[in-house]
Amino acid sequence: xxxxxxxxxxxxxxxxxxxxxxxxxxxxxxxxxxxxxxxxxxxxxxxxxxxxxxxxxxxxxxxxxxxxxxxxxxxxxxxxxxxxxxxxxxxxxxxxxxxxxxxxxxxxxxxxxxxxxxxxxxxxxxxxxxxxxxxxxxxxxxxxxxxxxxxxxxxxxxxxxxxxxxxxxxxxxxxxxxxxxxxxxxxxxxxxxxxxxxxxxxxxxxxxxxxxxxxxxxxxxxxxxxxxxxxxxxxxxxxxxxxxxxxxxxxxxxxxxxxxxxxxxxxxxxxxxxxxxxxxxxxxxxxxxxxxxxxxxxxxxxxxxxxxxxxxxxxxxxxxxxxxxxxxxxxxxxxxxxxxxxxxxxxxxxxxxxxxxxxxxxxxxxxxxxxxxxxxxxxxxxxxxxxxxxxxxxxxxxxxxxxxxxxxxxxxxxxxxxxxxxxxxxxxxxxxx
Numbered sequence: 001x002x003x004x005x006x007x008x009x010x011x012x013x014x015x016x017x018x019x020x021x022x023x024x025x026x027x028x029x030x031x032x033x034x035x036x037x038x039x040x041x042x043x044x045x046x047x048x049x050x051x052x053x054x055x056x057x058x059x060x061x062x063x064x065x066x067x068x069x070x071x072x073x074x075x076x077x078x079x080x081x082x083x084x085x086x087x088x089x090x091x092x093x094x095x096x097x098x099x100x101x102x103x104x105x106x107x108x109x110x111x112x113x114x115x116x117x118x119x120x121x122x123x124x125x126x127x128x129x130x131x132x133x134x135x136x137x138x139x140x141x142x143x144x145x146x147x148x149x150x151x152x153x154x155x156x157x158x159x160x161x162x163x164x165x166x167x168x169x170x171x172x173x174x175x176x177x178x179x180x181x182x183x184x185x186x187x188x189x190x191x192x193x194x195x196x197x198x199x200x201x202x203x204x205x206x207x208x209x210x211x212x213x214x215x216x217x218x219x220x221x222x223x224x225x226x227x228x229x230x231x232x233x234x235x236x237x238x239x240x241x242x243x244x245x246x247x248x249x250x251x252x253x254x255x256x257x258x259x260x261x262x263x264x265x266x267x268x269x270x271x272x273x274x275x276x277x278x279x280x281x282x283x284x285x286x287x288x289x290x291x292x293x294x295x296x297x298x299x300x301x302x303x304x305x306x307x308x309x310x311x312x313x314x315x316x317x318x319x320x321x322x323x324x325x326x327x328x329x330x331x332x333x334x335x336x337x338x339x340x341x342x343x344x345x346x347x348x349x350x351x352x353x354x355x356x357x358x359x360x361x362x363x364x365x366x367x368x369x370x371x372x373x374x375x376x377x378x379x380x381x382x383x384x385x386x387x388x389x390x391x392x393x394x395x396x397x398x399x400x401x402x403x404x405x406x407x408x409x410x411x412x413x414x415x416x417x418x419x420x421x422x423x424x425x426x427x428x429x430x431x432x433x
Contacts, residue, residue: 002250002251002314002315003121003122003124003126004118004121004122004315004316005114005117005118005120005121005122005152005153006114006118009261010118010257010315010316010317010318011315011316011317012261012317013317014309014317017260017261017317017318018056020260020261021055021056021260021261021264021289022054022055022056024261024289024290025053025055025056025059025264025287025289026050026053026054026055027289028287028288028289028290028291028295028297029050029053029062029297030050031080031295032080032295032297033049033050035080035081036077036078036079036080036295038069038073038077038078039078039297042063042065042069043062043063045063046061046062046063048061048062056264059264059266059287059298060266060275062287062297062298063297063298064273064285064298064299064300065296065297065298065299065300066299066300067100067300067302070100070240071098071100074098074099074100074101075101078294078296079103079293079294080292080293080294080295081103081105081292081293085105085292085293086103086104086105086293087104087105087106087109088103088104088109088144089101089102089103089104089139090102090104090139090140090141090144090239090243091139091239092139092140092141092238092239092240092338100239100240102239102240102242102294103293103294104242104293104294105292105293107292108242108291108292108293108294109148111242111262111290111291112145112148112242112243112245113145113148113149113151113152114149114152115145115149115242115245115246115248115259115262116145116146116148116149116150116152116244116245117148117149117150117152117153118149118245118248118259119146119149119210119233119235119244119245119248119249120146120149120150120153120155120179120210121153122233122248122249122250122251122257122314122316123179123208123209123210123231123233123249124179124207124208124231125150125153125154125155125179125208126153126154126155127153127154127155129153129155129156129178129179130155130156130158130175130176130177130178130179131146131150131153131155131156131157131158131177131178131179131180131181132158132160132168132171132172132175132177132179132180132181133146133147133150133157133158133159133160133161133181133182134160134161134162134168134180134181134182134186134190135161135162135181135182135183135213135244135336136161136162136336137159137161140239140336141237141239141242141243141244142181142182142183142212142213142243142244142336143159143161143162144243145237145242145243145244145245146181146210146244147159149245150179150181155179156175158171158175158177162182162183162186165189165190165193168190169190169193169194169197172190172204172205172206173199173205176205177205177206178205178206178207178208179206179207179208179209179210180206180208180209180210180228180230181209181210181211182209182211183211183212183213183214183335183336184211184212184214184216184220184221184224184232185214185216185335185363185366185367185368186335186366186367187209187211187224187228187232188220188223188224188227188366189365189366189367190228191223191224191227191228191366192227192365192366194227194228195227200229201226201227201228201229202229204228204229204230206228206229206230207229207230207231208230208231208232208233209224209228209230209231209232209233210233210235210248211224211232211233211234211235212234212235212236212237212244213244213333213336214333214334214335214336214368215323215324215333216234217432219432221234221253231251231253233248233249233253234248234249234253234256234323235247235248235249235256236248236256236321236324238286238299238301240294240296240299241263241286241288241291241296241299242288242291245259246258246259246262246263246286247259247320247321250312250314250316251313251314252312252313252314254312254320255308255320255321255322255323256320256321256323257312257316257318257319257320258307258318258319258320258321259318260318260319261290261318262288262289262290262291263286263287263288263289264286264287264289265284265285265286265307265319265321266284266285266286266287266298267280267281267282267283267284267285267305267306267307268282268283268285268300269282269283270282270283270302270304270328278307278308278309279306279307279308280306281304281305281306281325282304282306283300283301283302283303283304283328284301284303284304284305284321284324285298285299285300285301286298286299286301287299302327302328302329302331303324303326303327303328304324304325304326304327304328305321305322305323305324305325306321306322306325307319307320307321307322308320308322330342330426330427332359332361332427332429334361334368334370334405335367335368335405337403337404337405339370339403339405341359341426341427343402343403344357344359344372344399344402344403344407345357346402347395347398347399347402348374348395350398351394351395351398352380353374353375353376353377353380353395354375354377356374356375356417357372357373357374357375357417357426358372358373358417358425358426358427358428359371359372359426359427359428360372360373360428360430361427361428361429361430361431362430362431363430363431363432368431369408370405370406370407370408371407371408371409371410372395372399372407372408372409372410373410373412373417374395374409374410374411374412375411375412375413375414375415375416375417376411376412376413376414377414378414381413381414388411391411392409392410392411395409395411396408396409
């Protein structure tokens with residue numbers, strides 16, 4: 001029996017959804033025109049006024065917003081409410097160390113938590129459940145979003161945060177946690193750790209998991225489901241739009257329903273920006289129509305995917321997106337953290353190294369590894385192992401500061417990284433995803 005958190009919204013008719021979107025889009029366009037000079041300038045450059053947008057049919061006229069805009073407008077340039085009305089920020093790393101900062105009013109937080117509660121209820125959460133939130137807390141949106149959603153769904157919430165695996169397993173066992181929220185790679189790691197402790201799936205109290213913030217394959221889903229004895233659900237979101245809960249999987253496990261009362265999704269050709277017909281593969285673009293503090297119109301996610309309006313067995317009427325099939329930029333997601341090669345390059349150049357490097361990403365025991373191989377210049381080249389070790393540690397610290405995660409650094413001899421004729425192959429991703 002399918003359950004819903006807000007059935008009147010989640011199962012609303014297409015006509016009702018479109019009416020909400022038309023009305024909210026017009027209101028949002030007026031809001032950014034009046035309150036965000038950055039947006040007004042972008043609209044004026046295209047010869048637009050709010051009167052030109054009478055509903056979703058006119059959405060394609062609006063200019064796109066990209067990560068570059070967020071960098072340029074950092075920190076307050078896209079804020080649509082006075083700071084005194086904002087109650088929180090969350091943040092994610094940008095391409096060159098400038099962070100993306102998103103602002104929330106209390107109303108924004110409430111709506112975001114509703115979206116996460118919908119995801120939890122779709123995964124079977126009730127007020128009888130114990131939900132262990134093992135996403136990172138802090139500036140990262142994962143912990144805060146699912147934590148709030150778990151409260152709204154009525155679950156007993158364990159704010160475990162990430163790491164400290166022994167304690168995570170102790171709480172799952174002792175408190176009979178039934179729902180686990182974390183990255184898929186951490187779920188797989190927890191599953192392996194429990195297996196090593198001799199626990200079988202029927203001894204693990206978990207029944208469902210909500211796993212997002214990084215790419216994962218169907219094979220990985222099956223492994224996690226088998227090891228933990230659960231049903232594993234996907235969730236999607238971006239800090240720029242609020243965080244997890246922009247879209248979520250239902251019992252059909254065949255794509256994620258986008259919360260269309262809050263977000264309008266489009267698929268565009270990443271090269272031309274042209275809107276593609278339904279069922280086409282292209283870049284996902286989102287417009288947030290209920291955000292107060294930090295509304296984004298036509299935000300280019302760089303995620304490549306498809307949308308479908310085929311009727312879903314769960315009864316929800318909101319459009320579904322497939323798992324992202326790749327990206328139209330060079331961002332990597334490592335252990336749930338956004339990593340751009342340009343960030344790594346910035347650290348190397350700041351430490352006096354040439355831009356001859358290779359990033360090798362792999363997945364060992366269900367955990368992403370990041371190995372950066374860096375060429376030394378002929379002047380720096382030395383066979384003094386103590387000196388090499390010191391320099392490697394210096395770069396490890398620099399990368400940790402820039403990326404917020406641990407990387408392994410290997411200094412290699414000058415000219416030892418293969419040169420390519422065309423675009424340098426900077427990234428070798430060996431993960432099977």
